[in-house]
Amino acid sequence: MQDATTLKEYRDQCQEAIDDEFLRKAMDSFAKAYRTNRVKAFAGMNEKALIAEIAGAKDAAIVRLPELYEEFRAKAEQAGVHVHLAKTAAEANEIICQIAKDNGCQKIVKSKSMTAEETLLNHRLEADGLEVTETDLGEWIIQLRHEGPSHMVMPAIHLSRYQVADLFTDVTKKEQDSDIEKLVKVARRELRAKYIEADMGISGANFAVVETGAIGLVTNEGNARLVTTLPRVHVALCGVDKLTPTLHDALRIIKALPRNATGQAITSYVTWITGANACATGPQGKKEYHIVFLDNGRLAMAQDPDFRQILRCVRCGACANVCPVYRMVGGHRMGHIYIGAIGLLLTYFFHGRDKAKNLVQNCINCGACKEACVAGIDLPRLIKKVHARIQDEEGHALPSVLLGKVMSNRKLFHTLLKTAKWGQKPIKDGSTGYLRHLPMIFGKGQDFRALPGVADKAFRDEWPEIRPQVDNPRYRVALFSGCVQDFVYPEQMKAGVRVMDGHGVAMEYPMGQSCCGLPLVMMGESGPARDVAEQNVKAMDPSKFDYIITLCASCASHLKHTYPRMLGDDPELAEKARVFSEKVIDFSSFVYDVLGVGKDDFKEEGGQGKTAYHSPCHLCRGLGVTEAPRELLRQSGLNYAPSAEEDVCCGFGGTFSMKFPAESRELLHKKLDNVKASGAGELVSDCPGCVMQLRGGAEMRKDGLRVRHIAEALAERKK
Amino acid sequence: MQTIQDMMDTFIDKAELVSAKVSRVKTLEEAFAYTVALCDGKEMCPLLVSGCELNLSEPSMQLCREKTGKIVAAPGLDTEGTASLRALCEGKGLELIDHGLRRHLGGLDIGFTVCDLGIAETGTLVLDSSSEEVRLATMVCETHVAVLPQSKLRATSFDAEPELLEFMASTPNYLSFITGASRTADIERVLALGVHGPLELHILLWEDK
Ligand code: SF4
Numbered sequence: 001m002q003d004a005t006t007l008k009e010y011r012d013q014c015q016e017a018i019d020d021e022f023l024r025k026a027m028d029s030f031a032k033a034y035r036t037n038r039v040k041a042f043a044g045m046n047e048k049a050l051i052a053e054i055a056g057a058k059d060a061a062i063v064r065l066p067e068l069y070e071e072f073r074a075k076a077e078q079a080g081v082h083v084h085l086a087k088t089a090a091e092a093n094e095i096i097c098q099i100a101k102d103n104g105c106q107k108i109v110k111s112k113s114m115t116a117e118e119t120l121l122n123h124r125l126e127a128d129g130l131e132v133t134e135t136d137l138g139e140w141i142i143q144l145r146h147e148g149p150s151h152m153v154m155p156a157i158h159l160s161r162y163q164v165a166d167l168f169t170d171v172t173k174k175e176q177d178s179d180i181e182k183l184v185k186v187a188r189r190e191l192r193a194k195y196i197e198a199d200m201g202i203s204g205a206n207f208a209v210v211e212t213g214a215i216g217l218v219t220n221e222g223n224a225r226l227v228t229t230l231p232r233v234h235v236a237l238c239g240v241d242k243l244t245p246t247l248h249d250a251l252r253i254i255k256a257l258p259r260n261a262t263g264q265a266i267t268s269y270v271t272w273i274t275g276a277n278a279c280a281t282g283p284q285g286k287k288e289y290h291i292v293f294l295d296n297g298r299l300a301m302a303q304d305p306d307f308r309q310i311l312r313c314v315r316c317g318a319c320a321n322v323c324p325v326y327r328m329v330g331g332h333r334m335g336h337i338y339i340g341a342i343g344l345l346l347t348y349f350f351h352g353r354d355k356a357k358n359l360v361q362n363c364i365n366c367g368a369c370k371e372a373c374v375a376g377i378d379l380p381r382l383i384k385k386v387h388a389r390i391q392d393e394e395g396h397a398l399p400s401v402l403l404g405k406v407m408s409n410r411k412l413f414h415t416l417l418k419t420a421k422w423g424q425k426p427i428k429d430g431s432t433g434y435l436r437h438l439p440m441i442f443g444k445g446q447d448f449r450a451l452p453g454v455a456d457k458a459f460r461d462e463w464p465e466i467r468p469q470v471d472n473p474r475y476r477v478a479l480f481s482g483c484v485q486d487f488v489y490p491e492q493m494k495a496g497v498r499v500m501d502g503h504g505v506a507m508e509y510p511m512g513q514s515c516c517g518l519p520l521v522m523m524g525e526s527g528p529a530r531d532v533a534e535q536n537v538k539a540m541d542p543s544k545f546d547y548i549i550t551l552c553a554s555c556a557s558h559l560k561h562t563y564p565r566m567l568g569d570d571p572e573l574a575e576k577a578r579v580f581s582e583k584v585i586d587f588s589s590f591v592y593d594v595l596g597v598g599k600d601d602f603k604e605e606g607g608q609g610k611t612a613y614h615s616p617c618h619l620c621r622g623l624g625v626t627e628a629p630r631e632l633l634r635q636s637g638l639n640y641a642p643s644a645e646e647d648v649c650c651g652f653g654g655t656f657s658m659k660f661p662a663e664s665r666e667l668l669h670k671k672l673d674n675v676k677a678s679g680a681g682e683l684v685s686d687c688p689g690c691v692m693q694l695r696g697g698a699e700m701r702k703d704g705l706r707v708r709h710i711a712e713a714l715a716e717r718k719k
Numbered sequence: 720m721q722t723i724q725d726m727m728d729t730f731i732d733k734a735e736l737v738s739a740k741v742s743r744v745k746t747l748e749e750a751f752a753y754t755v756a757l758c759d760g761k762e763m764c765p766l767l768v769s770g771c772e773l774n775l776s777e778p779s780m781q782l783c784r785e786k787t788g789k790i791v792a793a794p795g796l797d798t799e800g801t802a803s804l805r806a807l808c809e810g811k812g813l814e815l816i817d818h819g820l821r822r823h824l825g826g827l828d829i830g831f832t833v834c835d836l837g838i839a840e841t842g843t844l845v846l847d848s849s850s851e852e853v854r855l856a857t858m859v860c861e862t863h864v865a866v867l868p869q870s871k872l873r874a875t876s877f878d879a880e881p882e883l884l885e886f887m888a889s890t891p892n893y894l895s896f897i898t899g900a901s902r903t904a905d906i907e908r909v910l911a912l913g914v915h916g917p918l919e920l921h922i923l924l925w926e927d928k
């Protein structure tokens with residue numbers, strides 16, 4: 001449970017987690033195994049279509065939740081169920097305590113429910129003197145340790161068998177072996193006794209099916225069946241978002257949820273309870289059965305046209321499983337109660353700004369969660385949006401405001417960058433181009449990578465001299481450089497121009513272009529981010545070009561996906577932004593797919609050594625480009641050497657690496673270790689940000705690894 | 720449209736993937752004989768149910784001592800079926816119970832049921848568990864022996880949907896999908912079977928047509 005009050009405190013807690021050797025090992029092996037299992041689980045299925053269907057059905061239900069609730073209630077009441085709707089978490093807890101009181105209950109067994117974690121139900125029940133036992137093995141373990149879950153599906157993933165053995169030794173007052181199978185059996189027997197004594201069972205619900213009035217429970221252990229069978233009272237606590245019109249909707253989700261959660265085709269048990277069932281110890285041989293629906297902000301969220309998609313979530317936990325930040329810091333740091341990407345969002349809505357304000361900053365925007373989400377939620381974008389909202393509510397931090405002000409004024413921004421060239425003179429190493437020591441503004445902990453200084457001459461100032469003359473062009477294109485290639489790495493742009501030269505491409509570099517605005521989004525500065533978007537769309541009239549080419553994966557993905565959304569509400573710009581974004585293409589795709597550059601364009605004799613490739617987040621997931629750059633490496637004789645986890649983030653994430661240097665460093669080192677293992681002497685990528693991070697890291701580690709933009713490597717191989 | 724044979728193959732494949740043991744029987748009698756033989760084999764029905772050999776707390780030890788013989792529970796059978804299974808059990812000195820399962824929460828050896836539907840794509844059994852005795856028999860036992868009539872096999876959950884809805888329409892209803900044994904991976908992500916429910920699931924595909 002993450003509850004640091006300041007960003008510094010939060011950062012320190014993350015550092016502790018990074019230093020926890022067991023956690024790191026456990027998380028690493030989990031992340032790797034999960035990726036393989038997930039692919040296997042969805043093999044032969046049309047995963048994207050299934051996700052789209054789930055999202056569509058959920059969206060249709062979300063807009064009529066109040067109505068669905070009424071229908072469900074009528075149906076369930078007919079079958080002898082007591083149905084309640086709680087506005088807040090506290091209200092839900094009160095209702096449940098009252099049910100316990102009315103029925104004279106003393107001992108409660110619970111099966112896993114994230115919703116009950118959300119309301120902190122156990123604390124409230126215990127305050128009334130009730131004895132509560134979690135029966136899901138993982139939940140029981142963390143309950144005994146007085147901890148919150150560190151994963152939504154595997155709540156005790158942060159613990160070792162030895163810790164569990166010690167815990168069980170305390171509980172049974174008998175020495176326990178650390179053999180996992182034995183520990184599971186001990187739990188089996190100890191918990192069996194608890195079920196027998198209990199007079200109330202509390203479960204969650206994965207579905208509340210309106211057409212039948214049934215709840216559906218998806219579990220592996222089978223504890224939910226005992227919890228809903230043995231005690232004479234059953235209370236199901238269920239978010240209103242779990243209302244689903246038909247059984248078909250639920251069956252469809254079941255095709256995806258276990259696969260995405262644990263790589264299983266289906267869980268061991270799926271239980272459908274319709275009405276108050278037989279119960280030998282209940283009044284008149286029937287179960288006293290209550291369903292408590294929890295609103296806690298969900299109904300209001302359902303009214304928000306953008307944020308309402310959060311309610312599609314089926315709690316599979318995949319957005320944590322694939323998150324590189326979760327992998328480093330674990331669930332207790334990557335969430336308050338709900339964990340992973342969805343946790344960052346839900347914390348804000350369910351637990352408030354204070355609990356969320358540090359958390360939401362700990363997202364590197366790599367897009368891995370979005371790609372894995374079985375409900376098709378645009379998690380990274382919504383995380384940035386919540387971040388921006390919190391800044392609007394709390395007031396923006398001064399550096400953030402300044403950055404926004406400076407960057408939305410292109411002339412001022414560019415003048416400052418050019419002036420920096422003079423300011424850095426004393427600290428920039430003339431031969432390497434790296435800054436010898438970092439200026440104060442970079443803050444602490446940045447020395448894990450060497451950072452480059454500003455180039456002597458910006459690309460925009462060189463352009464008039466290097467612009468190729470093209471008669472009868474096949475394509476008219478505009479180049480979008482982004483700040484890094486304009487002012488730090490102009491050589492990458494020049495290399496790109498050289499690769500495209502001779503293929504009938506008339507290139508222009510519109511001078512009014514500015515920063516793409518992504519760094520501003522990352523800082524939660526949505527106003528200035530929109531301003532620069534407008535400037536760029538106005539600076540390069542899309543109707544004049546066949547393509548808008550950028551060598552920066554992050555710029556490309558931002559221009560393509562965010563501009564139409566950001567400018568969509570402006571009647572004058574909406575159409576222009578749409579056309580603009582359609583024409584945006586990344587360098588590798590343009591060169592390989594459009595120009596058809598291949599073997600014949602490159603030198604015949606093969607290159608020396610092997611070349612590894614880093615697949616930038618914003619290229620492989622942001623734009624879905626995976627083959628073009630790898631093909632170019634093969635065709636150009638660069639001897640592409642595949643390495644492990646090529647598509648995992650390098651840790652740059654723009655301003656993220658400034659805010660969370662320890663995490664950035666870990667990701668960087670992991671990446672460089674994988675490259676090293678491939679035996680490559682050179683590493684290329686399609687993004688100047690990634691190059692900056694990787695080159696700076698390789699320099700500090702003295703890896704002897706040459707890191708370049710793919711354009712530079714290709715230009716050198718060109719005939 | 721899949722043929723019965725395709726469905727059977729898929730079903731067996733998927734069920735075995737989750738470590739269910741699948742066999743074929745021609746008659747219900749054969750299924751009874753299988754069950755009794757399984758329990759009679761020493762390995763399968765030890766006096767001490769699993770976990771009871773370990774270092775448990777005092778109250779849990781007490782619960783372990785409640786089981787004194789080998790027990791087969793088959794609460795869902797008709798009178799005729801019950802009688803013939805009982806005869807077989809008694810021949811081997813096993814106790815057959817068909818009600819009052821709450822008196823046996825300490826442990827049962829085998830829970831025997833005839834399932835209502837099967838779903839081939841996931842190797843899933845569908846069991847109407849509206850009877851509390853059926854629920855307990857399939858949860859408290861060490862081994863669940865489930866007979867699945869071949870005629871009740873459906874290719875996908877969507878294909879089974881109309882029948883599922885029918886079950887749910889006659890309230891109250893408690894319907895279970897069962898796929899493999901009870902499992903957990905909550906400690907170090909290591910798979911362990913039988914955390915709360917059965918440690919083993921035996922499926923007997925009954926060629927009822
Ligand atoms: S975008 Fe990447 S870092 Fe951010 S929450 Fe998603 S997976 Fe984690």
Ligand code: SF4
Pocket residue numbers: 312313314315316317318319320340341342369372373374375376377
């Ligand atoms: S947001 Fe998506 S990936 Fe994350 S738990 Fe919810 S459904 Fe799963």
